[in-house]
Amino acid sequence: MTTVSTSTSLSAVRQEVERIFKLQKANQQKIANTTANDRRKKLDRLHKAVLKYRQEIKEALYNDFRKHPAEVDLGDIYPVTSEIKHTRNYLSRWMRKKQVDTPMAQMGTSSYIHYEPKGVVLIIAPWNFPINLTFGPLVSAIAAGNCIMVKPSEHTPHASAVMKKIINELFDESEIALVEGGVEVSTELLKLPFNHIFFTGAPEIGKIVMKAAAENLASVTLELGGKSPTIIDKTANLNDAAHRIAWGKWINNGQVCISPDHVFVHEEVADKFLEKVKAKLKEFYGEDPSATNSYNRIVNNKHFKRVEGYFEEALSKGANVEFGGKTDASQDYIGPTIMTDVPENSDLSEKEIFGPILPVYKFKDLQEVIDRINSNEKPLGLYIYSNSRKNINQIINNTRAGGTCINHNLIHFLNHNLPFGGSNNSGIGKGNGFYGFEAFSNPRAVLKVWSPFFVLDLLTAPYTAFKQKLIDFTIKWL
């Protein structure tokens, strides 16, 4: 396995990624021919390695952005180990020929879907859950029988170094290669004619990836982001809502693609909700969140400045700080913060926050909230806290979103039986479980004629009156 460092010159980067790509192209048929058992063995080795390096991974992520070890277990280790267990359990079933029905007009044939690997694929990952969002798609790509090039984020170098070590130990570069580096390395990789590109990151970068993929007509899975709203109606259990939102918003310092970006709460229960969520924050992080190691930091100064800028701008436009608002640039620290009266024409209301600030908007009429959500891009996640079936149905049937939790947030990601991904601006295609396997596979249609007589064979030129009658019959009855 080879790594390419950012200090290497651009032409050296190009040569190196081209060299690995060629090796993988030459090897792809051998990897495609592997059985479910062969692929399970690879997944088992990866599983063992993730557990073997668990402590090192935790230290790496603490060094990268002070991620608490328990959050590494919950957000990086467990999603990967559970994805591997799920995939190994179902893999034979997914790889099996999938018989499909035969239409009457094709009597005498049988058909099935054969899932074949796409070939040589590229995975580009972000920094916020570096192990989870690199190894998660890797599990699916291995399961589907591909050769794989992986580019983790340059913003979490310690995590990348451990992943590099793991992949180095387990795989030959002609099968799986991890390539380190930033935008310039990504750009070189994107010029290569991969058969599939699985990208996780920001919508604007997703557009760059899709344009590059179009040059080679490579298929893409784009796992993107955006603003994921939460709605709390007046029937909601406010204790649960406060507890779960305090967890879902501030885990990983709000740097979660499906984090509850902002909250719409019914005006009759808004004050109670605010009181409860503030109490929860004190319970979780104490009086001074900067003093607890349970509270992460913003990944780097660039993102610190971005989020701080949103905060300052909202303040200058009249927003109110309900809780927190403390920052420390020397540590890339922004304390858990809740704001109300945030104007619609502010960055906090318009851009993905991806940080520890929660704008809370009060509402009277549910339809107004639905209209406001629908006036924005389709979100990756939409969360509903309610005990009213009518309200829940009204929201689900009248909005669009990649995924929804009712009376919770984030946890739909952890059910590997559900597709994970967005819609349009929040993503294209799905990952996790079977959907990840499918993303890295081509569902090839196979039809076999087994009968000596096949009715469609009669419908060839010359088109006599008798044949026209047969065609008419087919259109009318079959």
Ligand code: NAD
């Ligand atoms: P990013 O898009 O800046 O970076 C992601 C990857 O793309 C990195 O490996 C980076 O090196 C590469 N990259 C950056 N600029 C590039 C360019 N111009 N050309 C080619 N490659 C480029 O995202 P990020 O800051 O790492 O992560 C934050 C974003 O990712 C947020 O928008 C968040 O919502 C989203 N996200 C989505 C998911 C999901 O599963 N849908 C998960 C995590 C994060």
